[in-house]
Amino acid sequence: MRLLIAGSDEIWSLEKYYAKYLEDAGVHVRMIPVQSIFYKYYHKSLVNKIIYKAGLSDIGTVIEKEVKAVIQEWEPDILWVFKGMELTPGLLNWAKGRGIRLVNYNPDNPFLFSGKGSGNKNVTDSIGLFDLHFSYDQDICKRIARDYKIPCRILPFGFELSEGLFAECSAQEETIKLCFLGNPDGERAAFIMQLADDFSIDVYGKGWERFIKHGNITICPPVYGDEFWKTLYRYRVQLNLMRVHNPKSHNMRSFDIPGVGAIGLFPRTPDHEKFFEETKELFLYTDISECKKWVAVLLNMPAAEAGEIRKAARLKSIVSGYTYQDRALQVLEEMKKILG
Numbered sequence: 001m002r003l004l005i006a007g008s009d010e011i012w013s014l015e016k017y018y019a020k021y022l023e024d025a026g027v028h029v030r031m032i033p034v035q036s037i038f039y040k041y042y043h044k045s046l047v048n049k050i051i052y053k054a055g056l057s058d059i060g061t062v063i064e065k066e067v068k069a070v071i072q073e074w075e076p077d078i079l080w081v082f083k084g085m086e087l088t089p090g091l092l093n094w095a096k097g098r099g100i101r102l103v104n105y106n107p108d109n110p111f112l113f114s115g116k117g118s119g120n121k122n123v124t125d126s127i128g129l130f131d132l133h134f135s136y137d138q139d140i141c142k143r144i145a146r147d148y149k150i151p152c153r154i155l156p157f158g159f160e161l162s163e164g165l166f167a168e169c170s171a172q173e174e175t176i177k178l179c180f181l182g183n184p185d186g187e188r189a190a191f192i193m194q195l196a197d198d199f200s201i202d203v204y205g206k207g208w209e210r211f212i213k214h215g216n217i218t219i220c221p222p223v224y225g226d227e228f229w230k231t232l233y234r235y236r237v238q239l240n241l242m243r244v245h246n247p248k249s250h251n252m253r254s255f256d257i258p259g260v261g262a263i264g265l266f267p268r269t270p271d272h273e274k275f276f277e278e279t280k281e282l283f284l285y286t287d288i289s290e291c292k293k294w295v296a297v298l299l300n301m302p303a304a305e306a307g308e309i310r311k312a313a314r315l316k317s318i319v320s321g322y323t324y325q326d327r328a329l330q331v332l333e334e335m336k337k338i339l340g
Contacts, residue, residue: 017324021324078102080103101339103335104126104132114243134154137246137248157255165229181231181253185211238264240257264276267285277316281313282313
């Protein structure tokens with residue numbers, strides 16, 4: 001099988017995990033970082049941003065030519081598109097006409113865009129062109145299957161953490177404090193400020209200064225790579241908050257936090273209840289009052305008891321197949337099916 005992945009090659013991209021583990025499974029994989037090409041152009045200068053927003057940029061044409069050149073040279077069996085904001089329906093139809101199977105995985109909601117990076121017209125107009133969709137969300141899958149008559153398979157998020165890095169994380173001294181690691185929006189900021197009336201909180205991410213100002217909140221820059229995992233593990237409580245486009249399922253932190261052996265305090269959703277055992281592997285809340293109750297309990301919990309929860313969360317994540325290596329094998333089985 002020859003698989004061409006169109007997505008991102010940034011440090012946080014999920015595509016790199018799938019490429020690695022699919023190659024390990026014997027798939028011939030090539031990646032074209034269409035999203036990175038776009039962002040490199042867009043963020044290069046203010047002039048480029050103005051030209052693009054005015055509809056005068058040729059970056060779409062540049063990306064299309066590059067994708068076509070790779071396809072013509074390499075002749076993949078499958079084009080796997082991550083989200084797809086940079087690829088037009090015309091380009092996808094061209095690839096489809098060459099006998100290439102089209103697969104989409106959208107880590108956001110293709111029907112509800114909560115920000116400028118969560119989707120665009122290309123995403124919406126291309127849904128019906130794919131031979132197979134992957135989504136983290138049951139409701140999204142049901143809608144695609146019902147409205148477009150295209151198979152859609154659940155592909156939950158996962159985590160990627162080496163044993164060596166886990167050892168470094170677990171060797172840290174614990175910080176008995178509440179933490180949130182993620183970027184802001186209005187709803188997240190309002191919830192965190194309510195918590196800050198009773199607890200001290202450290203938040204990590206871009207742009208929090210525009211959303212919150214509170215004496216009990218310390219704003220920290222975003223963390224990536226090894227420092228991301230060390231930060232997740234170090235704090236006694238890691239808060240998880242859902243986005244407006246994703247209120248009922250799960251997100252990346254749903255597996256990052258227990259995967260590293262941190263103690264998660266998550267919104268009560270069907271997915272969180274399904275993937276983990278409440279009060280043994282993580283803690284769930286339905287509103288701000290219940291969230292505050294659990295924060296108080298967890299911050300005052302004896303270290304030995306907290307350690308048992310950490311161990312249980314990590315063990316569940318490993319034995320249940322929540323790693324990206326496990327997810328990649330799920331993807332491979334579905335791709336084999338569409339190739340017949």
